[in-house]
Amino acid sequence: MDRPPQDDFKCFGEGFNGFPKRLPEDCVEYVVYIVDSKLNSETQVRSRLKEFQSAAIALSKKLLKDYIWQRESFALEVQREDAMPVLRGRTNFGDSVADEWLIVYLLRELSKEFSDAWIRVYDTDGEFLLIEAANALPRWLNPEIAENRVWLHSGQLRVTPLQQPPTPAVKTVPVSRSLSVKEAISFISSSSSNLIHSPIIEEEAFYRLNSDPAQISETFHSALITIPRKLAFILHANPAYISAAVEAFYLRDPIALRPLQSNKPEDLKFPPTDLVTTSVKFTKVGYAQLKSQRFESPAVWTNSMLNSGIEKVLNCAEIGMKVSCGFEMLVADPHNQDKRAVREIKLLLEDVESGEEKLPSDDEISEWARKEDDESWLDIDFADFENELAGKKGGDASRSAASFGDKAAQQNLRKMVERFENFLNDDAAGAEGVEDLDEMDYDDEEDEEDDDSDASTESEDRDVSFDEAEFAKMMREMMGMPPEEAEDAGAAATGKDVARVEEIDSTDEEVDGGDEIRKVMQRMEDELNEAGALNLDPAPRKVAAVKGTATQEERNADLDSEDESDNEDEDVDIDLNLARNLLESLKGQAGMTGPAGKMLSAMGLRFPRDEGEGDT
Known part of the structure; x- marks a missing residue:
């Protein structure tokens, strides 16, 4: 009797055709490969893996005496995968991220002893070492192609590049996709020296290991x-x-x-x-x-x-x-x-x-x-937390021992603030940084239908295109800006954007479309004026009395001769409105940290914590 055909179905833990393998939540998995051209037989490779396994047990006993794992411990077992023996382990670390990074430390130390060992370590999020070093990664190294490209070897972090090693028969071509394990091992076997080793990426990826093993x-x-x-x-x-x-x-x-x-x-x-x-x-x-x-x-x-x-x-x-x-x-x-x-x-x-x-x-x-x-260490003091966010500027050195949280928490918090400030200070991003997309913003997976839909997509894009300069002009008119000022402001503010606007033919339909936009914008202006949204004055023209400027009636009577005074009063309105918004933002923070408080703190201004409505 013939055996029924296999459906290639596997459990979700192992994955099946069409569905990638997924790790359970809060799990880290690690695999050790031996790549050595001198080992000619599988028995020799398996023997080398056994030596690695024994060294891992010895290192664990040395460093982890009486260590308490949150859920599961670090362990390696010899398995056979893709016709080659490997060492594989999986640890469920639960809520203890420290267990996950301890495993990374152990594997890195073991890789220093075995120069022929190449180690992969990943968790539910994928290549978490690259996530840790996200700010230092090159643009091409995005999550879509990172799988099976990150390796621990000889205590270093190595990354498989896009370029395949050249051969006499085949030219070097980029591989802009994830590599299979076989492809990655083949690359290491033929050209391990071409793997990328970046000290900057490595420093970021291993930042949490700087205090090991003392912090265990x-x-x-x-x-x-x-x-x-x-x-x-x-x-x-x-x-x-x-x-x-x-x-x-x-x-x-x-x-x-x-x-x-x-x-x-x-x-x-x-x-x-x-x-x-x-x-x-x-x-x-x-x-x-x-x-x-x-x-x-x-x-x-x-x-x-x-x-x-x-x-x-x-x-x-x-x-x-x-x-x-x-x-x-x-x-x-x-x-x-x-x-x-x-x-x-x-x-x-x-x-x-x-x-x-x-x-x-x-x-x-x-x-x-x-x-x-x-x-x-269980208590979080507001003042200490603020000091940590501020990098202890001007703080008392004697308080360092009793500062916020433990040492690991302090280091992680400082690193977080440092990375955020670097992001804000990145001049390369610019105001249009969202438009300057790099490779990480695109899906590298091929779609067979993309080519067929290019023509229709371009047609649709052309249908919805409009003159950005015309739209900006109508917006300025709606806000009540004089034509001369509008022309100057438009030349300064939209010069860069207009250069990127798609050129389209000026037809009668477009003129009609511009008129329709004006009508819509006029209706919007009427509704906003009715609701008072376009009124920047926080109160009736009491500000004029503060500065000693003319009243509204006097300015209306002699507007041409009071341009300078009018501009001065207008500045006062905007500044006062800004101050009101800042105070309302501070009030909305309820004494906690927030954007307004952080901005004023950077300017040297300190505000007391909110004590409730009755005290304000």
Whole structure:
């Protein structure tokens, strides 16, 4: 019997014909290829990959002792892809972006040891190293063609160029599209020296790694919490269990809360009995998740909570209650039964119940480390935040130790402000920067229907074309500008734009179209005047009294002889209107940061925070 034909369908995780492979959210994937012409057999390549894998394990043990991953750890497995062995790994980092960049650091360090290793690393957003270095990228390197072009090699960031290496038979031609893995590896094998290595791009892409490995320990927070003795024993056996419990608590739903609804302590795996206070290490992300969520204690915990008026004792009890509930939901959820952490926790509980393991005594617990870190990194002070945005201009150096956030937050914030200011100061963009599109604004994918529709598109564009100078003239007339001033202003303001206007024939239809536009603009002017939108005066002509200029009636009586005074009064109206708009913008910020406050701050003006309507 003949076998039915295959439909080439694959699950969404692997992709199928017509649909590209997509990573799950919050995942980073990394692949290691060995490219060495001296390795003639697949066995030799596989052996080299095994050496790389062993080096990765050794480096992890050296740098990541007692490290707590948010969800999944860094791991590499040998796989066979496209008829060649590779090392591949995938890590779900959850909300901890620090885990993702730690993996990049590990891979970069490993690439320094293996000169024949070429490493790709990407996440749900694609080539995130290029995203990090977006301001330093050349125009041709856009997201549409970046796939499989970015590599880690010998501690450097390498980019495959558009040009293919020349051969005697084939001339060099640009490849303005994404490369397949085979094409990329083939390019590396034949012409690895032609890959681009830009120190500027590399500096931007690896900016977050500048403080590694010293900053690895700064991603944790230790706190004293009050928990059941049984749970203290489990966390002492493996502190990494805390991440799974925090996530179970943070992502809980009504079904997950069912085990906590019992009023009998014996129904719980971690009942609120025999409580002890001990130090537990969290990731900073996990600790912030616990602290940020309000959670009513279950009935079985309500009577067991310590009734103390001391804030520190209450905080230990509250965090301990949340951690205990997280572990309770973790081990009770049927969907978690296959997780390694859950299996190990259940084995430890079974050993305690059978008597194979004994719970620690109070004396033993007192010998454990009782580290408690400062929680000030959780607080955001408005003044410190403003100082960071301003780059601590004129700030007190003695305050640097107690500045906004932790060191990583300070560096990221300064980098963000620096890039934004560079963008604003980019003179190359110009006022018409939106029109100066580069390659990133166009889709490089070929469309078979484009050629067929060119003629019709040009016809449609010509139909909707209009004389920009004529339109600008009508707008000036609508605003009430005198003809002489309109001609001067038009020559100065629209000279550059008119040069780009498409030349069209002056026909009777266009004249009729101009008349129609005038009618429409006249109706718009009437409606705007009726609504008062074109009145720039903030109040009746009281401004004249401020400057001592003539009144409206006097100017109407002798307009020709009062041109200078009229212009002076007009300037006052515009300035006063501008001041009113600035003040209204500041009021709309409600004392927070905003465009008006930032602009005035750059000019050296400081305004107090908004204190409400009653105080203004």
